[in-house]
Amino acid sequence: MNIVLNEPITNPRSKTPTTAIDGVELNNHSGARSRFELEPRLVEMKRALREGHYKQYRTSPEVDLLAECDAEQLSWPQRAARLIRRMCEAQEVVIRPEERIVFTRTTGKVPPVYRESQQRDLTSGCALHELGPISNICADWEMVLSQGLLSRRKVALSSRERLKNDPQAVEFLNSAIETIDAVLDLACRYAEEASRNHRHDLAKILYRVPAQPASNFHEALQALRLCHAVLWLGGHYHCGLGRFDQYMWPYLKKDLDLGRIDVNGAEQLLAEFFLSLNKDSDLYPGIQQGDNGQSLMLGGVKRDGSSGVNELTYIALRVARGAGMIDPKINLRVTKDTSLDLLELAAELTQIGLGFPQYSNDDVVIPGLVAHGYDLEDARDYSVAACWEFLIPGRGMEVVNIGAVSMPAAVDAAIRSGLPAGDSFEQILVLVGTNLRSQVAKLAERFSRLFLPPAPYYSVLMNGCLERGSDVSHGLNYNSFGVHGACSSNAADALAAVKTFVFDKRSLSSQRLLDALDTNFEHDEVLRRKLFDEAPKVGNDDVRADAMLVKIFELFADACESISDNGRGGIFRPGSGSAMFYVWLAQGHETMTEPVVGATADGRKRGGFFSSSLAPSPGVRVRGPFSVLKSYSKIDYQRICNGGPLTLEVSDMVFRNPEAVHQVALLIRLFAAVGCQQLQINTLNVESLKEAQLHPELHKNLVVRVWGWSGYFCELDEAYQNQIIGRHIYGEPTL
Amino acid sequence: MLTGVVFDIKEFAVHDGPGLRVTVFLKGCPLRCSWCHNPEGQSPEPQVLRGSAGERLAGVSFTSQALADRLCSLAELLRVGEGGVTFSGGEPLVQADFLAEVIDQLDHLHVLLDTSGYADENSFRKVAAISQLVYFDLKLIDSVAHQAHTGVDNQPILRNLRVLNELGVPFVIRVPLIPGLTDTEANLSAIARTVAGMPGLQRIDLLPYNIAAGAKYAACGMAFQPTFDESEKSNINLSCFKSAGLKVRVV
Numbered sequence: 010m011n012i013v014l015n016e017p018i019t020n021p022r023s024k025t026p027t028t029a030i031d032g033v034e035l036n037n038h039s040g041a042r043s044r045f046e047l048e049p050r051l052v053e054m055k056r057a058l059r060e061g062h063y064k065q066y067r068t069s070p071e072v073d074l075l076a077e078c079d080a081e082q083l084s085w086p087q088r089a090a091r092l093i094r095r096m097c098e099a100q101e102v103v104i105r106p107e108e109r110i111v112f113t114r115t116t117g118k119v120p121p122v123y124r125e126s127q128q129r130d131l132t133s134g135c136a137l138h139e140l141g142p143i144s145n146i147c148a149d150w151e152m153v154l155s156q157g158l159l160s161r162r163k164v165a166l167s168s169r170e171r172l173k174n175d176p177q178a179v180e181f182l183n184s185a186i187e188t189i190d191a192v193l194d195l196a197c198r199y200a201e202e203a204s205r206n207h208r209h210d211l212a213k214i215l216y217r218v219p220a221q222p223a224s225n226f227h228e229a230l231q232a233l234r235l236c237h238a239v240l241w242l243g244g245h246y247h248c249g250l251g252r253f254d255q256y257m258w259p260y261l262k263k264d265l266d267l268g269r270i271d272v273n274g275a276e277q278l279l280a281e282f283f284l285s286l287n288k289d290s291d292l293y294p295g296i297q298q299g300d301n302g303q304s305l306m307l308g309g310v311k312r313d314g315s316s317g318v319n320e321l322t323y324i325a326l327r328v329a330r331g332a333g334m335i336d337p338k339i340n341l342r343v344t345k346d347t348s349l350d351l352l353e354l355a356a357e358l359t360q361i362g363l364g365f366p367q368y369s370n371d372d373v374v375i376p377g378l379v380a381h382g383y384d385l386e387d388a389r390d391y392s393v394a395a396c397w398e399f400l401i402p403g404r405g406m407e408v409v410n411i412g413a414v415s416m417p418a419a420v421d422a423a424i425r426s427g428l429p430a431g432d433s434f435e436q437i438l439v440l441v442g443t444n445l446r447s448q449v450a451k452l453a454e455r456f457s458r459l460f461l462p463p464a465p466y467y468s469v470l471m472n473g474c475l476e477r478g479s480d481v482s483h484g485l486n487y488n489s490f491g492v493h494g495a496c497s498s499n500a501a502d503a504l505a506a507v508k509t510f511v512f513d514k515r516s517l518s519s520q521r522l523l524d525a526l527d528t529n530f531e532h533d534e535v536l537r538r539k540l541f542d543e544a545p546k547v548g549n550d551d552v553r554a555d556a557m558l559v560k561i562f563e564l565f566a567d568a569c570e571s572i573s574d575n576g577r578g579g580i581f582r583p584g585s586g587s588a589m590f591y592v593w594l595a596q597g598h599e600t601m602t603e604p605v606v607g608a609t610a611d612g613r614k615r616g617g618f619f620s621s622s623l624a625p626s627p628g629v630r631v632r633g634p635f636s637v638l639k640s641y642s643k644i645d646y647q648r649i650c651n652g653g654p655l656t657l658e659v660s661d662m663v664f665r666n667p668e669a670v671h672q673v674a675l676l677i678r679l680f681a682a683v684g685c686q687q688l689q690i691n692t693l694n695v696e697s698l699k700e701a702q703l704h705p706e707l708h709k710n711l712v713v714r715v716w717g718w719s720g721y722f723c724e725l726d727e728a729y730q731n732q733i734i735g736r737h738i739y740g741e742p743t744l
Numbered sequence: 745m746l747t748g749v750v751f752d753i754k755e756f757a758v759h760d761g762p763g764l765r766v767t768v769f770l771k772g773c774p775l776r777c778s779w780c781h782n783p784e785g786q787s788p789e790p791q792v793l794r795g796s797a798g799e800r801l802a803g804v805s806f807t808s809q810a811l812a813d814r815l816c817s818l819a820e821l822l823r824v825g826e827g828g829v830t831f832s833g834g835e836p837l838v839q840a841d842f843l844a845e846v847i848d849q850l851d852h853l854h855v856l857l858d859t860s861g862y863a864d865e866n867s868f869r870k871v872a873a874i875s876q877l878v879y880f881d882l883k884l885i886d887s888v889a890h891q892a893h894t895g896v897d898n899q900p901i902l903r904n905l906r907v908l909n910e911l912g913v914p915f916v917i918r919v920p921l922i923p924g925l926t927d928t929e930a931n932l933s934a935i936a937r938t939v940a941g942m943p944g945l946q947r948i949d950l951l952p953y954n955i956a957a958g959a960k961y962a963a964c965g966m967a968f969q970p971t972f973d974e975s976e977k978s979n980i981n982l983s984c985f986k987s988a989g990l991k992v993r994v995v
Contacts, residue, residue, distance in 0.1 A: 465952035633755025724795035
């Protein structure tokens, strides 16, 4: 979940300062790679998007379902279907002259299907996840595009015939059929309007898809746009896009082979599709704007284990860079053997500072999923949910972010109860395990009564629901819960500090430490500095700290493995992400049940932030990215397999070096080679530098390129810092 | 076993050579270039830097084995990353014997020596011969100007350049473009004439001056006293090199 967003960049090329010097010969590796630029019609579309022009169409009257649902005494599944129908009907047809892929939402918020009091009664004694509706899963887009909705409708009809004596199944299948009809009616209205506007190109496509199987790339993109957008109309959110280059490539390949489209034409269409994902995204729910889970996966192996990298993998990376928008959020599956060509293209996308691609390591993730009970073929087919959590498109009804454990709280409570009791360090570790187990048990207890509302339309798009006559909310092949192991580095550092000073060196008395923690170090800054500056820290390939990191994840895995059934026939899958918990665990949040902590034994004062997912604790000095990779490679990812990226921030000034793209590509390869699981490389922009000025203590490791040399940003005098910021502001393309 | 003083070890030093590298900054330098951006590298003694993020000790003693062990712990990563170790400074050859001892223990990692070229011939020979690539600075060909702006005579540097050429170790010439001092047509042409025809020469890197060079002086308790006009832009003149048939780039 992005808390701070980088603004999209209009012209990413100007971001590379080296290209700004005319007539200078550059040994730039990127010269070998072709560039993609938006054609004028799309430049205009992007401008309109950025300026919010598509919001002007949101004039449809608000849909209100409650009266009719009550009058007809509709069941929950029927109401969910009615919601899809009424929302589809409420959409005005919007076809702008520059559009070749259509659908613009004309309604604002999604109405409830029950009054609050009704819903409370119906769900009493149950737990809802977040907002309630099914979210954060991924449809079987391959199936939807290759079969078409009419074929799905036939499946529903035949299941209804077969299951006619099962009223629940019949009700579900009727609801599913209603949603299919609603989507097809909407497509038909678009087709008719296109005809009236003499947009016969569009009409032809929309008369065909999503009803029929897509027969070319353009149809496939249009079908996906419409079917995906309708999910959001039904109140679903964090709706993933899955393995895009796998399910889309057959259509594009056929077009290219038959000469029906050229690469540039395909790229422009794809760019339009990417832009279209930003039309309505401000209406999508999330913790922060942009936290909308439109994740798109590229690369990796096919279900049979052979390489799935294809021309579209490359095209999508190029187009994402050229489009320069925050959606879709690109993910790339890699191994240590992934070709540098592909990694360099990805690094060029990293360069423009959008914060993606995010990389996952197939060599680690696939066996990890298999170890968690996934079929090998399904494991090979993994994608990610909204942030980083692994899921199987079309086959999983998992709640990948059911909650988090507060690792700092588990450690802190162990220290505060173990030290006064005169416990050994081993005994303190046992307490940490007990605390983690109790946090997981609380989550398990609460969500053993999880209620997932019926989702007939999502069921149409999933694998097997219509065939079985059972709503996706009742479960699929995979039904696990994912738990974030939040803020692990601070927790490990706290343990390492206690072990080093209190137990090994005996240079710190338990009482002094406990007093300092109780008083937020107000009277013992000397101790705080000692804990913060001199204790071993995760991220330095220092076994004293890394062993604690490994241990704490081991205890977390033990805790999750102690729950054999989550109440839905699934497991508890432990991960290493933090999501927003790196703020929440430090400062509290009204919706949060995980325990907050005060001052901690790693020398962090009360309220201080934690690091995001896997990254060294904020403000501690670390040796650099190689040591960071080595530290985090020690976690047993066969047991910790819910995702949660190692997060590396590099200054965008790194890219002043003509070989930087190649070197960043090598860094990505290195991440895979050392056996880490997931990686995010962020290129820092000027906003981050300003933040570093305000809080230099948190950004000691921020390296900037100053001239033919690099320095620590915070060691530069303010005037020089301002100079760099100044130069950078000028370097920033205007939005 | 010898002991040396290091003021920084930087991982992912993307500007210090090919591939993924770790750069070791050795403390102590005989030159006093008025544009020096690493003032903490000048004194051979450890010193405390006081910046906005607090204090940091610049200068840690390592035995050659301890330093080599630290670098070798990254060996596998550096090989995957098609890179190696860069020794910079300060002037790394001030600690040539220590450095040679470290390199001997590096298990054949790719070594890049980043040097001003100012060292006695034996020291230079000893380390350059066991390096795979040398970044060799050429600042000013005019010896009077060199003395005035760097504090030392350039004759040993020019001699070591010839030694380097004889050794057959590949090298890159690095020229800081200091406004009005090193970036003049006369100086750049003289540099081009000096290096033209040397078989080991890979290319010439021009490094435009950046106004932030003086940033760390206050933290070191030193005064930044440039002998040139800082506000001027570097003159990026490639033709001197191109006309001599030399490969040149700006970094």
